[in-house]
Amino acid sequence: MEGHAAVLRHRTAPFALEPVQFAEPGPGQVLVEIAGTGFCHTDVLPRQDGFPASLPLIAGHEGAGVVTAVGPGVDDISLGAHVVLSFDSCGRCQNCISGHPAYCETFFARNLTGRTLLAPSLVTDAEGVPLASRWFGQSSFATHAIAEARNAVVVDKDLPLHLLGPLGCGIQTGAGSILIALGVEAGSSVAVFGAGGVGLAAIMAAHVAGAAAIVAVDLHESRLALARELGATHAVRGDSAELAKQIRKLSRGGVQYALDTTGVPAVIADAVDALRPTGTLGLVGAGSRELVFGPSALAGGKNLMGILEGDAVPQLLVPQLIELWRQDKFPFDKLIRTYPLSAINEAERHAANGTTIKPVLIPQGE
Numbered sequence: 001m002e003g004h005a006a007v008l009r010h011r012t013a014p015f016a017l018e019p020v021q022f023a024e025p026g027p028g029q030v031l032v033e034i035a036g037t038g039f040c041h042t043d044v045l046p047r048q049d050g051f052p053a054s055l056p057l058i059a060g061h062e063g064a065g066v067v068t069a070v071g072p073g074v075d076d077i078s079l080g081a082h083v084v085l086s087f088d089s090c091g092r093c094q095n096c097i098s099g100h101p102a103y104c105e106t107f108f109a110r111n112l113t114g115r116t117l118l119a120p121s122l123v124t125d126a127e128g129v130p131l132a133s134r135w136f137g138q139s140s141f142a143t144h145a146i147a148e149a150r151n152a153v154v155v156d157k158d159l160p161l162h163l164l165g166p167l168g169c170g171i172q173t174g175a176g177s178i179l180i181a182l183g184v185e186a187g188s189s190v191a192v193f194g195a196g197g198v199g200l201a202a203i204m205a206a207h208v209a210g211a212a213a214i215v216a217v218d219l220h221e222s223r224l225a226l227a228r229e230l231g232a233t234h235a236v237r238g239d240s241a242e243l244a245k246q247i248r249k250l251s252r253g254g255v256q257y258a259l260d261t262t263g264v265p266a267v268i269a270d271a272v273d274a275l276r277p278t279g280t281l282g283l284v285g286a287g288s289r290e291l292v293f294g295p296s297a298l299a300g301g302k303n304l305m306g307i308l309e310g311d312a313v314p315q316l317l318v319p320q321l322i323e324l325w326r327q328d329k330f331p332f333d334k335l336i337r338t339y340p341l342s343a344i345n346e347a348e349r350h351a352a353n354g355t356t357i358k359p360v361l362i363p364q365g366e
Ligand SMILES: [Zn+2]
Pocket: 089, 090, 091, 092, 093, 094, 095, 096, 101, 103, 104, 105, 106
């Protein structure tokens, strides 16, 4: 099968749109014609020095599209099905079978290396050279993606399929962190640090959960305004003086829940300080810098929780988020701006400088 993909050949090179060849899907796999695929900050991790992803690589892990071929042994997804692609997991380890596939024992190898665990690569370049094409089990910066049926969530055909991809990662991470991992209750208080795609999804979810106080923290006024529109009861600039003290005041003694999406150590220290005793801070920001706070920072029964993918089961959470969207309670489409796949480098710049909260690349016609 002929198609095109945005290939990353070197850490510092731009993504390059190239003709590629897709093999037939193997056992348990589906071939998906991509209608749209979100650009997530995780997609630039392979640019980091020392990051163990194989290049040349096709990144992209928020794909949505139409199933155009089905591999042997796939009996629950039919040709023509509309699917949202999410992260890959094994389905057999202890965490998978206990309903926590985001904490699959092979999560890192399956999702963040681009390599396949067993079979050879199913996508090759114009010279027939294999490309790393298993990024989050999909590699969807392309006209097509070969994904595990297990990564795919079948959705209704009346939905705007090209916009649904981010539900499979960024939006799921924000919403799942609030609804599943932290389990925010009605009437409780939440602070969300960083009002990007993940943070704004968390704010919408906190609003859905009925949190009484929802504090958004960000450096951009425009994002704080959007956070208010989406359910934040308070918006605070991240560079304001005595940030934690301000938040404790707004929430009558501190928030029960906080979510850090920034990965910035100083912000995380403020988030711990803004918790009420027994409060929990969830960490979803990627970063390699060390956290520094005193041994008594967690006194009073405070908790820290590292969270991946909102601890969600995509086949459960994605349909719930879609239903909330239908009810106008979860307008995730307000975060999205679309670009043709060929404008991927512009989308990367706009995601990095905050011009666009959630770019979605449309490969149609490439
Ligand atoms: Zn597993």
